[in-house]
Amino acid sequence: NIEKRMDFIREKITEEVKSDKNGGKLLFRFPPEPNGYLHIGHAKSICLNFGLSQEFENAGTNLRFDDTNPTKEDQEYVDAIKEDIEWLGFNWVGEPKFTSDYFDQLYAWAVQLIKEGKAYVDDQDANTIASQKGTPTTPGTNSPFRERSIEESLELFEGMKEGKFDEGTRVLRAKIDMANANMHLRDPFLYRIIKKAHHRTGTTWSIYPMYDWAHGQSDYIEGITNSLCTTEFEVHRPLYNWFLDQVADKDKVRPEQTEFSRLNLNYTVMSKRKLLQLVEEGVVNGWDDPRMPTVSGLRRRGYTPTSIRNFAETVGITKRDNVIDVSLLEFAVRQDLNKTAPRVMAVLDPIKLVIDNYEEGAEEWLEAENNPEDENSGSRKVPFSKVLYIEKDDFKEEANRKFFRLTLGKEVRLKNAYIIKGESCVKDEDGNITEIHCTYDPLSRSGSGTEESKRKVKGTLHWVSAAHAVDAKVNLYDRLFSDEAPDADKEKDFKEFLNPNSLEMIEGCKVEPSLLDNTAGDNFQFQRLGYFILDKESTPENMIFNKTVGLKDSWAK
Ligand code: ATP
Ligand code: MG
Numbered sequence: 001n002i003e004k005r006m007d008f009i010r011e012k013i014t015e016e017v018k019s020d021k022n023g024g025k026l027l028f029r030f031p032p033e034p035n036g037y038l039h040i041g042h043a044k045s046i047c048l049n050f051g052l053s054q055e056f057e058n059a060g061t062n063l064r065f066d067d068t069n070p071t072k073e074d075q076e077y078v079d080a081i082k083e084d085i086e087w088l089g090f091n092w093v094g095e096p097k098f099t100s101d102y103f104d105q106l107y108a109w110a111v112q113l114i115k116e117g118k119a120y121v122d123d124q125d126a127n128t129i130a131s132q133k134g135t136p137t138t139p140g141t142n143s144p145f146r147e148r149s150i151e152e153s154l155e156l157f158e159g160m161k162e163g164k165f166d167e168g169t170r171v172l173r174a175k176i177d178m179a180n181a182n183m184h185l186r187d188p189f190l191y192r193i194i195k196k197a198h199h200r201t202g203t204t205w206s207i208y209p210m211y212d213w214a215h216g217q218s219d220y221i222e223g224i225t226n227s228l229c230t231t232e233f234e235v236h237r238p239l240y241n242w243f244l245d246q247v248a249d250k251d252k253v254r255p256e257q258t259e260f261s262r263l264n265l266n267y268t269v270m271s272k273r274k275l276l277q278l279v280e281e282g283v284v285n286g287w288d289d290p291r292m293p294t295v296s297g298l299r300r301r302g303y304t305p306t307s308i309r310n311f312a313e314t315v316g317i318t319k320r321d322n323v324i325d326v327s328l329l330e331f332a333v334r335q336d337l338n339k340t341a342p343r344v345m346a347v348l349d350p351i352k353l354v355i356d357n358y359e360e361g362a363e364e365w366l367e368a369e370n371n372p373e374d375e376n377s378g379s380r381k382v383p384f385s386k387v388l389y390i391e392k393d394d395f396k397e398e399a400n401r402k403f404f405r406l407t408l409g410k411e412v413r414l415k416n417a418y419i420i421k422g423e424s425c426v427k428d429e430d431g432n433i434t435e436i437h438c439t440y441d442p443l444s445r446s447g448s449g450t451e452e453s454k455r456k457v458k459g460t461l462h463w464v465s466a467a468h469a470v471d472a473k474v475n476l477y478d479r480l481f482s483d484e485a486p487d488a489d490k491e492k493d494f495k496e497f498l499n500p501n502s503l504e505m506i507e508g509c510k511v512e513p514s515l516l517d518n519t520a521g522d523n524f525q526f527q528r529l530g531y532f533i534l535d536k537e538s539t540p541e542n543m544i545f546n547k548t549v550g551l552k553d554s555w556a557k
């Protein structure tokens with residue numbers, strides 16, 4: 001289904017396949033650094049890189065952990081990243097790969113560059129080196145160590161590897177051109193000294209390769225044909241190619257880098273560094289807090305893999321940077337859950353409704369359709385009895401003609417049940433309504449086919465039977481940030497823009513008993529209220545639901 005969508009990357013690949021480039025084989029990769037959980041921006045890249053291998057023949061996608069910085073990386077992140085990719089519905093070729101698997105080869109190539117006079121050890125610290133970089137319009141200054149002998153660089157580089165020098169005292173640099181118009185070609189770093197145990201290689205290494213040195217070479221080692229990355233790496237492409245020129249064999253596949261625009265979403269932050277800060281400072285309850293833009297947070301919020309893939313497809317692949325409105329993400333999940341989520345009744349802010357003419361102690365189990373959008377979803381039975389709960393704000397003693405809910409003297413239908421008429425209400429000494437009384441029309445039962453059941457009434461209310469209801473807690477969410485671009489102003493701390501009301505936890509909600517038969521992660525539509533998911537910490541004794549999204553876009557102007 002290549003016709004399904006077209007963008008400049010798919011067009012390019014289609015042409016490559018036609019011209020039999022690389023013998024018609026395609027190999028992509030998704031290269032996360034295991035220094036945090038995946039976010040919705042990564043999901044865009046995953047849907048592209050893994051999606052392509054599903055769309056094209058003779059294509060695959062590698063999962064490669066770009067684990068070149070032991071100070072920030074951890075096995076926990078490796079595990080979480082794998083789980084998220086599989087949950088999104090994608091598979092990688094063979095076992096996951098790790099850049100750290102290539103440390104020996106990368107080291108050998110670095111030694112080769114030194115021997116060819118194309119790399120040297122610089123004894124200056126990073127600040128000094130930065131001060132010699134020049135500007136985009138003025139050339140940089142050569143390091144005083146640039147012309148040191150090959151032998152000396154080889155010996156020092158080995159010393160760096162052996163751990164003989166302190167962090168920050170030396171780096172290995174490529175000898176390219178300190179006056180090049182592209183700043184990335186001004187003798188970039190290949191290695192720096194880091195004396196920290198790596199989550200896979202332990203203390204074997206005291207030096208770690210820089211992204212630019214590791215990335216293209218890892219692509220080359222794996223035989224990647226198309227290395228797709230975001231547009232901020234466009235200026236790195238000449239360096240990516242310079243390194244390949246030094247090491248690549250003419251007979252082997254030469255990877256080609258192509259850039260596409262990153263996903264930006266409003267009302268959130270997406271840098272892993274900032275997300276980590278929110279987790280570490282306890283602003284949110286972990287990486288999978290349902291307010292987080294992480295894949296695990298979206299999952300816990302009730303997003304489905306389909307909704308995230310559809311969102312990525314809607315956003316599309318372009319070269320142009322733009323900010324996507326978060327309501328597009330909400331639209332995607334609402335659209336998917338509308339088709340798939342069973343309808344149930346839950347009352348979040350309950351008040352008692354007593355049916356005066358219904359027999360005390362009697363009960364009946366009424367037929368309720370599970371999902372009108374899905375003809376295979378069947379129906380279930382919901383219990384009905386004399387005392388029910390309805391939402392407090394579904395009743396007003398008196399109301400104007402636009403209030404289509406329950407008032408005294410007027411009729412409404414109870415969903416899947418009967419037509420009732422408001423009769424009276426009981427108040428406490430402060431005047432708050434504590435109980436509503438009504439009468440029902442026994443001939444008006446939904447689906448009974450009687451004339452009474454077909455009577456048109458203005459409103460339909462959801463309800464649960466008090467004697468059968470199950471208690472539940474419900475988490476309601478609002479945006480985590482109240483500002484559209486919380487990290488736009490570099491002078492300010494993005495946390496200044498946190499929304500203090502992003503989480504509202506409500507207890508004492510009443511849900512229909514069929515919900516006890518479900519498992520964590522199941523999605524529902526609470527009728528008239530929105531979409532909800534059974535939280536992973538929910539138990540039958542302590543049910544917890546998270547609100548995914550409302551039935552309508554509450555942000556639409
Ligand atoms: P962050 O800045 O959040 O730490 P990163 O790019 O450093 O992100 P990586 O783990 O290196 O994180 O990213 C893995 C892949 O995901 C890269 O190929 C990167 O281009 C892609 N990616 C990351 N963020 C986005 C985004 N917002 N939109 C599209 N692709 C993204
Ligand atoms: Mg990165």
Ligand code: MG
Nearest residue numbers: 033271272273
């Ligand atoms: Mg990063």
